[in-house]
Amino acid sequence: MTDEDDAARHREKMAKRKAVQDAEVAGKTIEKGLLMVHTGSGKGKSTAAFGLALRMLGRGRKVGVVQFIKGAWSTGERGLLEAYAMLEWHSMGEGFTWETQDKARDIAAARRAWEQAMRMMADPALGLLVLDELCIALRYDYIPLEEVLSGLAARPAALHVVVTGRNAPQALLDVADTVTEMKAVKHHFAAGVKAQQGIEF
Amino acid sequence: MTDEDDAARHREKMAKRKAVQDAEVAGKTIEKGLLMVHTGSGKGKSTAAFGLALRMLGRGRKVGVVQFIKGAWSTGERGLLEAYAMLEWHSMGEGFTWETQDKARDIAAARRAWEQAMRMMADPALGLLVLDELCIALRYDYIPLEEVLSGLAARPAALHVVVTGRNAPQALLDVADTVTEMKAVKHHFAAGVKAQQGIEF
Numbered sequence: 001m002t003d004e005d006d007a008a009r010h011r012e013k014m015a016k017r018k019a020v021q022d023a024e025v026a027g028k029t030i031e032k033g034l035l036m037v038h039t040g041s042g043k044g045k046s047t048a049a050f051g052l053a054l055r056m057l058g059r060g061r062k063v064g065v066v067q068f069i070k071g072a073w074s075t076g077e078r079g080l081l082e083a084y085a086m087l088e089w090h091s092m093g094e095g096f097t098w099e100t101q102d103k104a105r106d107i108a109a110a111r112r113a114w115e116q117a118m119r120m121m122a123d124p125a126l127g128l129l130v131l132d133e134l135c136i137a138l139r140y141d142y143i144p145l146e147e148v149l150s151g152l153a154a155r156p157a158a159l160h161v162v163v164t165g166r167n168a169p170q171a172l173l174d175v176a177d178t179v180t181e182m183k184a185v186k187h188h189f190a191a192g193v194k195a196q197q198g199i200e201f
Numbered sequence: 202m203t204d205e206d207d208a209a210r211h212r213e214k215m216a217k218r219k220a221v222q223d224a225e226v227a228g229k230t231i232e233k234g235l236l237m238v239h240t241g242s243g244k245g246k247s248t249a250a251f252g253l254a255l256r257m258l259g260r261g262r263k264v265g266v267v268q269f270i271k272g273a274w275s276t277g278e279r280g281l282l283e284a285y286a287m288l289e290w291h292s293m294g295e296g297f298t299w300e301t302q303d304k305a306r307d308i309a310a311a312r313r314a315w316e317q318a319m320r321m322m323a324d325p326a327l328g329l330l331v332l333d334e335l336c337i338a339l340r341y342d343y344i345p346l347e348e349v350l351s352g353l354a355a356r357p358a359a360l361h362v363v364v365t366g367r368n369a370p371q372a373l374l375d376v377a378d379t380v381t382e383m384k385a386v387k388h389h390f391a392a393g394v395k396a397q398q399g400i401e402f
Contacts, residue, residue, distance in 0.1 A: 047252035048245035056399035179386035
C-alpha cells in the first residue's frame with residue numbers, strides 16, 4: 001500500500017465518521033435540566049463535579065453546592081469557587097462520618113443540608129446544584145430516599161443537578177439522566193502511597 | 202431496641218470504623234509522582250483532570266496542560282485556568298479528529314504535542330502535567346506507545362501526570378499508579394438530549 005493509498009483510505013474513513021457524528025449531533029434536540037450521578041469507588045466523583053461547577057460559573061451561571069460530608073472538597077477548592085460571586089456554598093460544617101460517632105447529630109446535620117438543598121432548588125436563577133456526597137446520607141438512611149426523589153423531581157425543569165457519592169441507590173440511578181461510575185481499576189492507596197497535596201487535598 | 206441502644210451501637214460501629222481508617226492512613230507512607238489514567242466511555246475524564254489542575258494550582262504549584270485533541274476542554278475552562286500565572290497550556294491547535302481528515306497533518310500535530318509534553322516534563326518546577334486525550338493519539342498510532350512509556354518513565358520522580366482518553370492501551374494501564382474507568386452506566390445523549398452550555402461546553 002502506498003502512502004497515497006493510506007492517506008486516501010484515512011480520509012474516506014474519517015469522512016464517514018464525521019457524517020455519522022454530524023447525524024448524531026443533529027438527532028439530539030432536547031434541552032433539559034439534567035440529573036447526573038457520579039458514583040463508584042474510583043477517584044474523580046467530586047473532582048468532576050467541581051470541574052462542572054467551574055464550567056457553569058465560567059458561563060456566567062449561578063451554582064449552588066451542598067456538601068453532605070465534611071472534607072470531601074478541600075478548602076483550597078472551596079476558595080477557588082468562592083472567588084465567584086455567583087456561587088452559593090453550604091457545608092454541613094461538622095459533617096458526619098466515623099469521626100462524629102453521634103448518630104442523632106449526624107441525622108440532624110443531614111436533614112439541615114437537605115433542607116438547604118430544597119431551598120436552593122427553588123431559586124430560579126440557579127443553573128447547577130451540586131449535592132456532594134448525598135449518596136452517603138442516603139446509604140445511612142439519614143434522609144428518606146422517597147423525600148429526595150420527590151424533591152429532585154419537583155425541581156425547575158432547566159436546573160442541572162449533580163449528585164455524588166459511592167453506592168448510589170438504584171432508585172436514584174433509575175430516574176437519573178446520566179450515571180457515570182468512577183470505577184477504581186487501580187488505586188495508588190493500595191500500593192501504600194499516602195494522600196498528597198494537590199492530588200487528594 | 203431503645204434509642205439509647207441504637208445510639209450506643211452506632212457509636213461503637215463508627216469507633217471501629219475510625220480505628221480501621223486511622224490504621225489505613227498510618228500504613229500509607231510513600232510519596233511519589235503519580236501516573237494517573239482517566240479512561241472509559243463515560244463523562245468526567247477531562248473534567249476530573251481539569252479539577253485536579255485547579256486543585257494543584259490552588260496549592261501554588263505549576264501545572265502544564267497539553268491538549269492532544271481540539272475542543273476537549275472548552276475555551277471557558279481554559280480561560281479560568283489561564284488566570285493562573287502558574288499554568289502553561291499547549292494545544293495542538295487544529296487538533297486531529299474526523300474533522301481534519303488528513304492523516305499526515307494529524308501525525309505531525311500529535312508529534313509536536315508529544316515533544317511539547319517531553320519538554321514540560323523536564324521542568325523541575327512542574328507539579329502536575331495533564332496529557333488530555335493522549336489515549337486517542339495512541340489509539341491511532343500517531344505516536345509510538347513505547348516512546349510515550351519510556352518518556353513517562355523518565356520523568357522527575359515527584360511529577361504527577363494525568364493521561365485522559367478512551368481506550369487507554371493496556372501497557373499504559375500496567376505502569377499507571379491509578380486507573381479510573383469512567384463508565385457510562387447511562388448517558389443523556391442516548392435519550393436525545395443535546396450538548397448544553399455549562400455541562401458539555
